[in-house]
Amino acid sequence: MTIEHHPPEELIARFAAGRLDPAEHIVIAAHVAMCARCRRFVAAFERLGGAALEAAEPAALAAGACDAAMARIDAGDTVPAVPRSRRAEASGLPRTLDYYEIGRVRRVAPGLTMRPIVVPGATKSRAFLLMADPGTRMLEHTHTETELTCVLQGSFSHEGGRFGPGDFDLGDETIDHRPAVGSDMPCVCLVAMSGKLRINGLLGRLIEPFIRL
Amino acid sequence: MMTVLLQRRISGHGRRSGSLAKRWPRVKERPEIAVDWSGLIAQIALRGDREAFRRLFEFFAPRVKGYLLRTGSSEAEAEEIAQETMIALWRKADRFDPATSGAVAWIYTIARNLRIDAVRRGRRAKRMLQDIEAEYRPEPVESTETTHGRSQEAAHVEAALQRLPVQQSEIIRLSFLEERPHSEIAALLGIPLGTVKSRVRLAMNRLRELLDDLK
Incomplete structure (x- = not known):
């Protein structure tokens, strides 16, 4: 499995700094989990983060804060961890998704279904799994804002190249494309989308109201 | 190792003009650097050493709080996350592996994850409580990646960072980690x-290249 398409450095940087929109965060996390190269980039950022922390101007805590922390430790004051649903694991999805509620399958268009992912705190984008039958050709479309995609299974191709498992694709308003799903197996992608799809051409304008993404 | 990075700190009065070397001298200015933070964390893991915890708390809690205030947290949130970071450090001490990440970077990731959690919690009261660590440190998919492999990776990353010119690691830090506006970065660096934008991009491309070269 060779990953050829990586997220732009800026997105990985904001991921590593913990400043991505939560929906976009999941997509980058999925890519990073599959990509040793980007894991190194994240690790480098975390080290720079450590340096930033150490260089930060100290701000005094309330008097007795250390004793208070010890008391909380002694009291076993914990943030209870929610058990992983294992739903994701069972279905071959990345572990990242174990911590999220995944909605029911919805039909989007012929050959195309999706499952919404419930992301607490997402304000900008929404996340979903997109599943396409082998050989599906999507209509030529543009995005009004951005779309982050990480391929989990199968493949698709467009002018930008072929995208297989682990590959990352970024769509925005400057890109007009018409992805085609590989013919050998279904394609499953993890997507974070802000804005809307714009389907080009007369046919697109006619069917756009029926495409529910 | 980290010491080289740690010495390049931004002081409160970064507006002095002059070369970067002047502003971030390579001379040792902070004796605390010699403290073996990893060793103290190990003492907590081994025997619940409260004195070790106190020393870590005294150094890191105010810096976590200061870092969070610098990057936009409220006083109350920064105070709470600084405490939670130290509590988490105690609880996770046995999972800390000094071979794969430096103590300071590890503490940074704890604070960062708690801040993300706080942001999410703030936006939706009925949020599921969860340990989001797995999201940030996803288990690599490749099962062949051993502990030995991971510490080799860590050494690669460390070597790449050492080769990154000071000016470039600094601008990355100012922009993404201290989240300073470009106008402020321009003023700080003269x-x-x-x-600023093109220099940030250049620095990140350089970091990528260095990380790739070492493979």
């Missing part, structure tokens, strides 16, 4: 506002 460069035109219009070049």
